[in-house]
Amino acid sequence: MSDDDFIDLRSDTVTTPSEEMREAAATAEVGDDVYRDDPTVNELERRAADAVGTEAALYVPSGTMANQIAVHVHTEPGQELLLERESHIYRWELAGAAKLSGVQTRTIDAGDRCVPTPDAVREGLVDEDLHRPGTGLLSLENTHNYRGGIAVPVDRIAAAAEAARDADVPVHLDGARVFNAAVALGVDASEIVAPADSVTFCLSKGLGAPVGSILAGDEAFIEDARRVRKLFGGGMRQAGMIAAPGLHALGNVDRLAEDHASAERLAAGLDALDGVDAPAPDTNIVVAHTEDAGIPAESLYVACKDAGVGCVEFDDYATRFTTHLDVDEADVDEAVERIADVVDDLRD
DSSP: OOGGGOEEOSOGGGOOOOHHHHHHHHHOOOOOGGGTOOHHHHHHHHHHHHHHTOSEEEEESOHHHHHHHHHHHHOOTTOEEEEETTOHHHHHSTTHHHHHHOOEEEEEOOGGGOSOOHHHHHHHOOOOOSSSOOEEEEEEESSBTTTTSBOOOHHHHHHHHHHHHTTTOOEEEEOTTHHHHHHHHTSOHHHHHTTSSEEEEESSSTTOOSSOEEEEEOHHHHHHHHHHHHHTTOOOSSTHHHHHHHHHHGGGSTTHHHHHHHHHHHHHHHHTSTTOBOOOOSSSEEEEEOTTTTOOHHHHHHHHHHTTEEOEEEETTEEEEEOOTTOOHHHHHHHHHHHHHHHHHHHO
16 A cells, blocks of 8 residues: 555644745744744744734744643642643653653543533642642643543633632643634634643644644743753754744644544544444544444554554544544545444454
8 A cells, every 4th residue: 555545644743744834944034043043933933922812932842842841830849730630741741740840740530521620620739838749730731632632611721720820820731732622612712821821732733834832921931931942952943944834834723624524524434333432523633432343442553554544542442533634525535434344344
């Protein structure tokens, strides 16, 4: 099977840059970003801050680095980080809070709500005393990756954040796909971000840039974050060459609705298969549950790969499929046909 026949639904990070992005990279005006004289990076940071309604922003190589910089800036070693137990920072970032910032984690199971209730936040907060660390940071997530790309309503984010800030605990929002949430909810991204002290969002997911994420907050926070970025090895030089495609990516927000429509089409096709439960998605992530079919996610992943469809194991019987700008309706329909054959074969 040729690469052209492969329908890659592993993630929206697999998109390839458009010709416009490639041209922008080739012709970008550059300088040394560590000295803050890369004009393309500076423009990207200004526009990124405007896009989420913050005072300032910082361009970083990855969303994980952005999240971990935020943890490091907001906390002191020995404090606790309070977060949802299936959140990206807790589940997928290699215990970075402990390794990089000396912070221990306390988790809350928010279930399908994805964001803890104010009461759950208040119960999870810890006052510093002779025996216990204080809570240094509450982290929230929108959309919620592991829960299936759920777009969390603005009022839930605001309520959880208010409970923390009433206790003088800052709030970070992992908004890797915050623009997907904004499009799904029909609000401006700034409304989702407003209750938080800092936010991360990715340029290299649904927005289609080849590399890079943004960390945003007030000016003082970003000044501290810039120093920590250097500490973590994220200081870049002529980074305008990769920032230029990011500027184009910021123009791709409105088209995210197309990815959501593709995901709805995909979920409907998968849900119609015998033994497969694929709930209708909020955004561009479809999670297919195959326990009723007796098909472990590992088996489905391998068989789908052999059939030319990329996906990701999420749990023992849960598999993630993610739509993006390189996938159209025809690709979705073809993927459903291939997965249907796979499911039939594995059930036999």
